[in-house]
Amino acid sequence: MRSIYLDHSATTPVDPRVVEAMLPYFSEIYGNASSSHVFGRQAESAIEDAREAVARVLGCKPSEVIFTGCGSESDNLAVRGAAWAASQQGRGTHLITSPIEHGAVGKTVEQLASLQGFDRTILPVEPDGTVTPEAFRAACRPDTTVASIMYANNEVGTIEPIAELAAIARERGIVFPTKPGKPGGRLDRKSTVLGFNCLDFLA
Numbered sequence: 606m607r608s609i610y611l612d613h614s615a616t617t618p619v620d621p622r623v624v625e626a627m628l629p630y631f632s633e634i635y636g637n638a639s640s641s642h643v644f645g646r647q648a649e650s651a652i653e654d655a656r657e658a659v660a661r662v663l664g665c666k667p668s669e670v671i672f673t674g675c676g677s678e679s680d681n682l683a684v685r686g687a688a689w690a691a692s693q694q695g696r697g698t699h700l701i702t703s704p705i706e707h708g709a710v711g712k713t714v715e716q717l718a719s720l721q722g723f724d725r726t727i728l729p730v731e732p733d734g735t736v737t738p739e740a741f742r743a744a745c746r747p748d749t750t751v752a753s754i755m756y757a758n759n760e761v762g763t764i765e766p767i768a769e770l771a772a773i774a775r776e777r778g779i780v781f782p783t784k785p786g787k788p789g790g791r792l793d794r795k796s797t798v799l800g801f802n803c804l805d806f807l808a
């Protein structure tokens with residue numbers, strides 16, 4: 606039986622240009638980027654070049670780009686990091702998310718609420734999966750510190766009104782980690798255009 610692969614948004618063959626660009630780092634430039642010797646410095650310099658290239662694509666500063674091992678790690682780092690930092694600064698402990706978030710966000714928020722004393726609102730979504738700006742505005746409280754809403758949903762394909770949601774969050778000083786999810790490569794990603802202040806982007 607002939608199999609047809611229809612899941613390229615989840616993972617797809619690596620572009621041969623990417624394979625070619627990466628090959629030297631498996632065999633020639635293999636130093637530990639944290640080491641101070643010349644091999645380490647070569648690797649570090651390659652990582653810093655990559656950071657600058659990613660920053661250009663996203664419209665942010667290189668110092669704002671953090672590489673992680675996978676999407677789930679990025680979601681965890683963004684949500685936990687922002688929630689803990691805000692709580693330590695006494696800015697509040699209320700988190701907002703939606704029921705259609707990836708488990709890496711949904712379960713993280715659930716754990717922060719059940720084990721670490723955070724309060725959470727799970728925003729209802731419309732039948733097509735949209736989080737409306739009205740519902741989001743109504744859920745924001747003075748002690749809301751993090752609102753994590755996906756940019757594009759993996760399963761139903763809904764593209765959220767992310768610029769409007771990000772503007773509501775920004776006005777209130779709420780950290781808004783958004784995630785393009787699997788369709789990410791085909792969406793606008795410029796933070797300057799969309800106004801989000803945190804993006805978890807999957808390679």
Ligand SMILES: Cc1ncc(COP(=O)(O)O)c(C=O)c1O
Pocket residue numbers: 674675676677678680707709755759784785786787807
């Ligand atoms: C928003 C989001 N977070 C996390 C993941 C999981 O990524 P990984 O398998 O790299 O941990 C996905 C996968 O589609 C995703 O869409």
